[in-house]
Amino acid sequence: MKLLKPLLWIAFALVGFAAGYLVFHQPKPLAQPTEASPSVQNLPNLNPYVAFRPQVNLNPREMRSIRPQVEEYLNTARRSYPDLHVSYYFRDLASGQWVGINEKDLFAPASLLKIPVMISVLKEAESNPDLLQVKAQYDSTLMAAIDEDKDDGFPKQHGQWFTVDELLHQMIAYSDNKATLMLMQVIGEQKVNQVTRDLNLNVSSELGMHSNFVSVKNFAGLFRILYNATYLSPAMSDKALNYLKQTHYSGGIRKAIPQEIPFAQKYGTRDEISADGRYTNFQLHQFGIVYAPQKPFLIGIMTRGATPQVREKIIEDLGKLTYQKVDEFVQKSMPDVILQ
Secondary structure (H helix, E strand, O other): OOOOOOHHHHHHHHHHHOOOOOEOOOOOOOOOOOOOOOOOOOOOOOOOOOOHHHOOOOOOHHHHHHHHHHHHHHHHHHHHHHOOOOEEEEEEOOOOEEEEEEOOOEOHHHHHHHHHHHHHHHHHHHHHHHHHHOOOOHHHHOOOOOOOOOOOOOOOOOEEEEEEHHHHHHHHHHOHHHHHHHHHHHOOOHHHHHHHHHOOOOOOOOOOOOOOOHHHHHHHHHHHHHOOOOOOHHHHHHHHHHHHHHHOOOOHHHHHOOOOOOOEEEEEEEEOOOOOOEEEEEEEEEEEEEEEOOOOOOEEEEEEOOHHHHHHHHHHHHHHHHHHHHHHHHHHHOOOOOOO
């Protein structure tokens, strides 16, 4: 397989080709954004949400019981689907305790790579706040090779202008490949590559389009970086998580937890083509922060093998199992209510 430069490889990994030049125009300077964001000025050693989240005194050892239940579920699933391979990661964001199963195994990230693209744009916006209002013009002739299903992406018309902020929303909320390539052209190869190096994603020229190089534990670290505002500023970290909360994908973990519970998520799919032209070795992944009351947690699940329906059901079941276990611990830890 021909080797690709890092940025071009990301483009191929997402949509199968690299975009050409796009047309931009710079708007007049704008005032600094006034949106509210978490402040850590008085709590410099804590994550930016700790002041807003009620805490409960939980015994972190209780969470260890998640592992045997997940392992039992996966052992049962593999008896029905021998080619199924699943990596699972859970982290209690209150206590820091985590559980990993096959957490170091490698997968192809596919559309998960939209997160470092988003981070690279927001990183640049920290020193150039006008960037989010820069406009890029959509050129359909440069996007003709993108093969998207009719329900994928955000509709665009040739010649239409979009702000960078709008493109970020489209890229994350709709997993829009065209918006992704437009943003990559806006931000430039060097800055995207720098972010992937900073985040230890190991995107290099030695990788092919379908290389497996990301583990569930490694990629979950991106969500921790956003949650703790350790790479982006608190304001930009909050903005990134807000984009992720608007993801339209309703399957998997999102389906497993109550709809009123906010979920900052990203999913990715990878289809590989065998030598005889058949699709094979499908992969489906989902990551996110579940903002459960009193006990927010991070969950990541990466899968390959079986069928798309089986993989999505596996992710949903593991999401439901995890949420129910967390909720059970929270209920046990709450003080008894005295009824009058």
